[in-house]
Amino acid sequence: MARLFMKGTEAVAExxxxxxxxxxxGYPITPQNEVxxxxxxxxxxxxGVFIQGESEVASISMVYGAASAGTRSMTSSxxxxxxxxxxxxxxxxxxxxxxxxxxxxxxxxxxxxxxxxQQDYFQATKASGNGGFQMMVFAPSSVQEAVDLTYEAFxxxxxxxxxxxxxxxxxxxxxxxxxxxxxxxxxxxIDAIKESKREWALVGHDFEKEKRAWxxxxxxxxxxxxxxxxxxxxxxxxxxxxxxVEEYGLEDAEIVLTSYGISARVVxxxxxxxxxxxxxxxxxxxxxxxxxxxxxxxHINYDKCKAVLNVEMSIPAQFxxxxxxxxxxxxxxxxxxxSGGNIISRNAVLDAAKxxxxx
Amino acid sequence: xxxxxxxAGFGGQGVMTMGKFLADATCNATEKKVTFFPSYGxxxxxxxxxxxxxxxxxxxxxxxxxxxxxxxxxNAPSLAKFLPILKSxxxxxxxxxxxxxxxxxxxxxxxxxxxxxIALEMGNAKVLNVIMLGVYVGYTxxxxxxxxxxxxxxxxxxxxxxxxxxxEAFEKGLVLGHSQK
Numbered sequence: 001m002a003r004l005f006m007k008g009t010e011a012v013a014e015x016x017x018x019x020x021x022x023x024x025x026g027y028p029i030t031p032q033n034e035v036x037x038x039x040x041x042x043x044x045x046x047x048g049v050f051i052q053g054e055s056e057v058a059s060i061s062m063v064y065g066a067a068s069a070g071t072r073s074m075t076s077s078x079x080x081x082x083x084x085x086x087x088x089x090x091x092x093x094x095x096x097x098x099x100x101x102x103x104x105x106x107x108x109x110x111x112x113x114x115x116x117x118q119q120d121y122f123q124a125t126k127a128s129g130n131g132g133f134q135m136m137v138f139a140p141s142s143v144q145e146a147v148d149l150t151y152e153a154f155x156x157x158x159x160x161x162x163x164x165x166x167x168x169x170x171x172x173x174x175x176x177x178x179x180x181x182x183x184x185x186x187x188x189x190i191d192a193i194k195e196s197k198r199e200w201a202l203v204g205h206d207f208e209k210e211k212r213a214w215x216x217x218x219x220x221x222x223x224x225x226x227x228x229x230x231x232x233x234x235x236x237x238x239x240x241x242x243x244x245v246e247e248y249g250l251e252d253a254e255i256v257l258t259s260y261g262i263s264a265r266v267v268x269x270x271x272x273x274x275x276x277x278x279x280x281x282x283x284x285x286x287x288x289x290x291x292x293x294x295x296x297x298x299h300i301n302y303d304k305c306k307a308v309l310n311v312e313m314s315i316p317a318q319f320x321x322x323x324x325x326x327x328x329x330x331x332x333x334x335x336x337x338x339s340g341g342n343i344i345s346r347n348a349v350l351d352a353a354k355x356x357x358x359x
Numbered sequence: 360x361x362x363x364x365x366x367a368g369f370g371g372q373g374v375m376t377m378g379k380f381l382a383d384a385t386c387n388a389t390e391k392k393v394t395f396f397p398s399y400g401x402x403x404x405x406x407x408x409x410x411x412x413x414x415x416x417x418x419x420x421x422x423x424x425x426x427x428x429x430x431x432x433x434n435a436p437s438l439a440k441f442l443p444i445l446k447s448x449x450x451x452x453x454x455x456x457x458x459x460x461x462x463x464x465x466x467x468x469x470x471x472x473x474x475x476x477i478a479l480e481m482g483n484a485k486v487l488n489v490i491m492l493g494v495y496v497g498y499t500x501x502x503x504x505x506x507x508x509x510x511x512x513x514x515x516x517x518x519x520x521x522x523x524x525x526x527e528a529f530e531k532g533l534v535l536g537h538s539q540k
Contacts, residue, residue, distance in 0.1 A: 005386035005393070175422045176379065176395040178386045269420020347425040 003180050008143045008172040009034035009076075011179050012102055013042065015150040016074050020185040020193055021100070022048035023066035023073040025059040027081065030114040031170040032104035035076040047187075056081045060088025060101075067092065067099040068215045070194040070201035072154050076102040078170070079120050080111055082128075089163055090129025091217035094228070096200070098157035100150065102166040104173035107341035115341025116170030118261060121318035124167045125290040132229070134236050137165045137290040139261040143177035145287075151182045156242070158193065160235060161200070167289060169313070171262045171343060236291075245293035246285040249275070250300050253282025255353055258297075258323055259311040260286050263344045267311050270349040279357055280304075289319070297326030307332045307356045311349055315339035360416050362501065363424040367409035367441050368433025368454070370399075373488030377431070378410035380492055384502055384510035385414050394422040407436060414501065429499065431491060432458055433474075452495060454487070470498050470539050477531060486528035493532020498540060504533055 006014070013035045016024070024043060026036040036052060043050035049066070053059035059075050067073040077085060082103045092099050105120045107113030124137045136156055140146035146168055153164040185193075194203065205212050219225040246264075248271065250256060255274075259267040264285040274281035282300070286293045300308070308327055310320040315337045324333055336352040338344055364381075368374045375397050382395035397410045411427075413419050426446040432438045433454045442464060445451055450468045456475035472494045478487040489511065496507050508529060515521050 003386060005383045005395075171396065171422060174397055176382060177422075178393065265419070266421045268418070272417075272420075343423050344421075345425050346421050 003178040005176055006143065006179050007034055007174060007176050008146055008168065009104065009174070010038045011143050011147050011181075012076070012150050012166065012168070013038040014181060015147040016100065016154070017042055017046055017048070018182055018184045019072065019151045019154040020190040021072045021074045021154060022046065022190065023063065023071045024048070024075065025051040025053050025062035025066070025073075026075050026077065027053050027056045027059050029078045029081040031106060031116070031173045032076050032078050032102070034173075035102065035104075056084035057087060060085040061091075063099050063101075064088050064092050064095070064097055067097045068095070068202050070197040070203045072098075072100075072158075072190070072193065074100045074102075076104070078104050078106050078173075079108050079117070082120065082123070086123075086129040089135075090131055090133060092163045093129070093133035093135065093232075094131065094217040095215050096161040097215070098154075098161050098163070100153045100157050100164050100166065102150065102168060105167065105169045107339065113341035114170070116173070116262065116313065116343055117339060117341055118169055118263060118313040118319070119339065120167065121289070121312070121314060124165050125292070125322070128163075128165065133162075133232060134290060135163045135165050136160070136239060136242065136288060137167050139167045139264075139287060139289045140172060141261050141265045141285065143172065143175065144179050146172055147179055147181060149287075158197070162232075162235070167261065169262050170341075239288075239291040242288060243291050243293045243295075244287035245296045246287060247283065247296055247299060249280070249282035250284070252280050252304060253301065254280045254304055254306050255309060255356055256282040256284060256300050256305055256307075257309045257311060257349070257353065258284040260289055260319055263311050263313055266344050266346050267349055270346050270353065273346075273350060274353055279353070281353060289322070292322045292326070294322070294326040297323070297328075300327075300330070302330040305331050307334050309334050309336060309349075309353055309356060311336045311344060311352075313338055313342070313344055361419070362414045362429065362499075363427045364412045364414075364429045364431070364495075365409060365427045365441055365444065366412070366431040366433070367407070367437035370406045370408040372408070372433045373485065374408050374431075374433060375410050377488040377492045378412045380489075380507065380511055380514065381495070381502070382412045382414075383514070384507045387510055388502065388506035391416060392419045394419050396422040398423070407440070409437065409441070429495070431495060433487070433491065434458060435460055438462075450498070452491065452498070454491065470494065470536065472532070472535050474532070477535075478528070481524065481528060481531075483524055486524060489525050489528040490532040490535075493529040493534075494536035495532075497533035497536025497538075499536075504529075
């Protein structure tokens, strides 16, 4: 297939359609309005349903309902909108309902700013709602990667019967880049996916009580609630095998730059410049930020590495806290940060790295 | 080889469209990497608008670079705002119909194009961005003009009545850009 030149938001929306998503409910918010806009056109073309809900809470609740009926379902928003959706996300996690949502993050807290930011890291990876549940969280750093991860997210959501989060930002949302799409799932495949959920989904069951499907976002008995928590915790441990990370030049690196999402591509280009200038720089980019690839930081050669430079669009650092867990005090961690809608500057990253190397 | 371009002007002057035409043509007709990044706040017609296009042989890092190789300025406020990020030896393209300020830097190349006047003479003020795109392509030769025209034609396919006007605008720009090399 020829490459197309598309906006991140529209490309993510098309990837969802190709993955068999046939229900989308959302509510407008900058900088991701093109997701609902695109799907309002596209869903009717493929026999799917698009709904602009009356609010974020309504939209996520509709997704909860549609996904409970076995349909691959999605919602999308940006930071403050995701905060409003957190109730429904937590309900989906508790009721074991697979769904996918994308957060094209902007500055915060509160209404914050409408420009790109990475200030929802803790929200996405640690607490996207009440109750201590976890999700797989993917952090794409290009439009192509956003497409590939969104496409795959639906499989993982179904596998685990759990929400999956695409944690992007306003740059990935609004920038245009060339992209190639994965194949369109056929109606036969989509029907088979739905049928595979028969055991638990509300796809039509006999009336007898023991044959009914039962969706509930909690348990009346504390022993049942604890059992659900234990089962979830066991599943989270299995995600170790799903960890994805990009590493470069760690064997001989005197400085290791680490970053995720949009910042990471800026960092990667900075690392090439540093190498070209004779500075032995390495690079770690988690693609899954939950589960977090703490083990990647064991690959750093700490006999040679002077410092790890954490780069992210959040003040104070959030991603940097996970980096600290991975580095385990084996070398100092420095930070190059911006926030509030400002986009990370390659020159700032280069300056920070050179300062460490001189110091 | 990587080229960072910033196009800046008023909302409504078509600066986003100009950037998209160029980036889309690059994607369609070459093997190069290309990004288009629009920068806007809560703005509307008459406010400021600017976009960034990066064209590269290698993987692109920042879709919004720190310094620009080329800068297209469509109005006076954009000149003051963006001239500092044009690299030394870079090229400044100005809409000389309405940007009359003296250029405060002598270390950049200047390409003047009175695109507002030309567009008005042609009877449609809206084509100033396509004229400027012609100037840019004519001067930089970043892409074959035919390739860019094919993209414009494709993008305007739902409005075939506008094609002759846009073709004339693009060609006028090409000549003007080429003549200042």
